[in-house]
Amino acid sequence: MLKPNNSWMWYYDQKYDALMLDLGDNMIFRVAIPTKNLVPCAFARTTFTVDDASVYQTFLEGMSILDLSEPRKVELALNAVAASRFHKPLMPKSWFFHQRSKGQQPQQGDIVTLSTELSEGQFLIIENSGSASLCMMADTNALALNPAKEMAFCETIKVMNDRMTAYHGAVEVPITLALVG
The missing domain is CATH 2.30.140 (Spermidine Synthase; Chain: A, domain 2)
Structure with a gap:
């Protein structure tokens, strides 16, 4: 299971028009949230905080009941952390x-x-x-x-x-x- 650390960095990649998370060791995670749904602070380079790590763990624990592979759980959890921090407010549908x-x-x-x-x-x-x-x-x-x-x-x-x-x-x-x- 992928464990967060203090070297992880959020940044916006204009080439790919996507929010990214640099995980170190030449690993980059591309967030699934469309650019139009990102708040303005998502476009600035920021660290993956202790709060992000705590929320990541909360999401992983919650999804333990799902029949998903470990890589899919990590993908879902990282996207969920990004959404909790950088998603614009939405109206209910x-x-x-x-x-x-x-x-x-x-x-x-x-x-x-x-x-x-x-x-x-x-x-x-x-x-x-x-x-x-x-x-x-x-x-x-x-x-x-x-x-x-x-x-x-x-x-x-x-x-x-x-x-x-x-x-x-x-x-x-x-x-x-x-x-x-």
């Missing part, structure tokens, strides 16, 4: 998702399920702002929001909390065996 009878009050790092007319997916909570939360897609398969629009792994969306259900990991189906002989 809750209309894509079914409303639930009981709303959630998710915490940063929680995994929730959101359901559309066509599918459902797991999301990592980046931040809860009271009645809505910034969420990051935690499934590697695309989620159809409607027949013409999909979300991909690590994309963000803000959703009202009454659209969420808690995710507790994959449910194992018991197998009934018949003894023969």
Whole structure:
């Protein structure tokens, strides 16, 4: 598992039009957040702080219940840290998702399920702002929001909390065996 250290640096790369994280040892991580969704401070070179490392650990712990490879978990966690620090505020786009009878009050790092007319997916909570939360897609398969629009792994969306259900990991189906002989 990739461990943060104080030499990591956030910077904006104009050539790639993307926020990057220099991990040292000739490793560069390209953040999945589109440039138009970055706050102005994302364009200045800054260190990966102790707070960033703490948030990174919170995200990794929360996603332990997901069936993702270790590299995918690191990718999701680094994108989530970038979103928690550099993402512009969004308006909720809750209309894509079914409303639930009981709303959630998710915490940063929680995994929730959101359901559309066509599918459902797991999301990592980046931040809860009271009645809505910034969420990051935690499934590697695309989620159809409607027949013409999909979300991909690590994309963000803000959703009202009454659209969420808690995710507790994959449910194992018991197998009934018949003894023969």
